[in-house]
Amino acid sequence: MHPFFPVFRLTGLLLVVAFGVALPARAADPLRTLVFFGDSLTAGYGLDDPSTESYPARIQEKISAGGLRWRVVNAGLSGETTAGGLRRVDWILRQPVDVFVLALGANDGLRGVDPALSQKNLEGILARVRAKYPQAKLVLAGMQMPPSMGADYATKFTAVFAEVAKQYDATLIPFLLDQVGGVAELNQSDQIHPNVRGHQHVAETVWAVLKPLL
Numbered sequence: 001m002h003p004f005f006p007v008f009r010l011t012g013l014l015l016v017v018a019f020g021v022a023l024p025a026r027a028a029d030p031l032r033t034l035v036f037f038g039d040s041l042t043a044g045y046g047l048d049d050p051s052t053e054s055y056p057a058r059i060q061e062k063i064s065a066g067g068l069r070w071r072v073v074n075a076g077l078s079g080e081t082t083a084g085g086l087r088r089v090d091w092i093l094r095q096p097v098d099v100f101v102l103a104l105g106a107n108d109g110l111r112g113v114d115p116a117l118s119q120k121n122l123e124g125i126l127a128r129v130r131a132k133y134p135q136a137k138l139v140l141a142g143m144q145m146p147p148s149m150g151a152d153y154a155t156k157f158t159a160v161f162a163e164v165a166k167q168y169d170a171t172l173i174p175f176l177l178d179q180v181g182g183v184a185e186l187n188q189s190d191q192i193h194p195n196v197r198g199h200q201h202v203a204e205t206v207w208a209v210l211k212p213l214l
Contacts, residue, residue, distance in 0.1 A: 038103030042076030
């Protein structure tokens with residue numbers, strides 16, 4: 001601040017008075033909301049402290065470290081399917097949403113749900129978000145099934161996410177568990193849910209897509 005410019009603070013707004021002209025300082029950016037809407041992978045199932053160790057929590061750490069004005073809402077629910085998500089999403093949308101990350105489908109695949117039905121449910125969720133918050137940015141996390149589910153099923157299942165992302169102009173994370181799925185040391189004993197290190201890897205995968213949007 002120039003030593004000859006007197007400064008006044010009025011109700012939290014900084015005014016610099018220079019030669020009789022009051023110049024309002026730039027107000028802080030508003031706090032915006034990033035919602036992760038998913039299943040146990042998002043909820044942090046099996047972690048000692050999901051509030052600090054899950055990948056959404058790691059994303060909040062990166063946001064805070066970067067001085068960005070975003071708050072992360074972890075709306076993950078263990079056992080959630082795309083059908084359950086469609087029933088639950090209206091409750092989540094009662095709060096403001098600026099970026100919505102949809103990370104459902106894994107439980108559908110493991111139960112052998114028809115990929116066409118999963119696609120319909122994912123579309124329904126994104127349609128409701130778009131209707132309530134037209135300006136919100138949409139992100140869809142892709143999922144893949146192991147070969148044990150059958151090659152034809154796995155192919156159809158994987159294709160669903162790219163199709164839905166294209167239809168709703170959503171940014172696609174090709175595979176949420178990239179370089180984590182099937183890697184024993186990055187997963188818990190069930191070899192399904194990431195451990196602490198696994199969630200750190202997932203956070204890096206998600207952050208690479210999210211950072212430009214924030």
